[in-house]
Amino acid sequence: MAKKVGILFGMEDTFPWAFIDKVNELGKGEIIAEPVMIDKLEQGEDYGYAVIIDRISQDVPFYRAYLKNAALNGTYIMNNPFWWSADEKFFNNALMSKLGIPLPKTVLLPSNDRPTDTTETSFRNLKFPHDWDYIFNYIGFPAYMKPHDGGGWKNVYRVEDAEDMWTKLGETGQLVMMLQEEIFFEDYYRVYCLGKKYVHIMPYEPRNEHHLRYATTHKTEGKAREKLLKVIHDYTIEMNEALGYDFNTVEFAVKDGIPYAIDFCNPAPDADRNSVGEENFAWIVEHSAKLAIEKAKEYVAGKPNISWGTFVKDSIK
Secondary structure, eight states, rough: OOOOEEEESSOOSSSSHHHHHHHHHHHBBBBEEOOOOOOOTTOOOOOOOEEESSSSSOOHHHHHHHHHHHHHHEEESSHHHHHHHHHOOOHHHHHHHTTOOOOOOEEEEEOSSOTTTTTGGGGGGGGGGGOOOHHHHHHHHSSSEETTOTTTTTEEEEEHHHHHHHHTTTTTTTTTTEEEOOOOSSSSEEEEETTEEEEEEOOOOTTSSSGTTSSOOOSSOHHHHHHHHHHHHHHHHHHHHTTTSSSSEEEEEETTTTEEEOOOOOOOOOOOOOHHHHHHHHHHHHHHHHHHHHHHHHOTSSSOOOOOOOHHHHTTT
């Protein structure tokens, strides 16, 4: 019997269908791919997928519950829904600081508005005021402010000074925000990493309009570029091994030849042909299908097969 690979997705229309076609081409009838279809979800039941690629459960809690149930039955989920549920950007930064990955200076800010059902008494452990002089001197201005657990460039602010930060923080409601040093970069890269082994480095310009961010090229040349790309490749593998992600992107801002890791929690990264371009699209389709087939061949019904990063694995030894 053929093993099934499913993909769970929302509004995107280019990657999912191309992925399905590529798996069906490479799988030669032994591995088949299809959109995941759910008409019921009974606790503990196995719905027959060897592998599921998750592109949408971060926005749909019902799907996240479906994936956790599937994982218990042996389905290999990309990405691990248990870790993804627990993960957030500030923790990622803290973990990478322990690995020695170059990072922009970052601090966490209390939410501007109190969380629902809390009062002033709920914050007896939070010192008021914060040591703002230290924070502002440490981070410097201009800086970036972004949600500690967000994504998709939502609620990201560039702040010019303390007054600007206070004004924009007032727009964030109950979001917990990070304040992060701005890296004035000479070069910038976005990097696909699949299966903690397949790496594709893409020149990227985050200051362009969304559909033009991949319409750029390397600024670093010659031997310096060769050395830089090797460092980026190795950092990317190390970071995703620590996090345990099988489908992720990492972003690096390069200053004085040093690649600073800016963003590395993108477990459902952009893979749309219209934004990433034909070459990058072909790479992500080919390698995601290849990885899904590899994992499907390893599938044993009922045997849990969950990918955990080295941070979790080392913590339980």
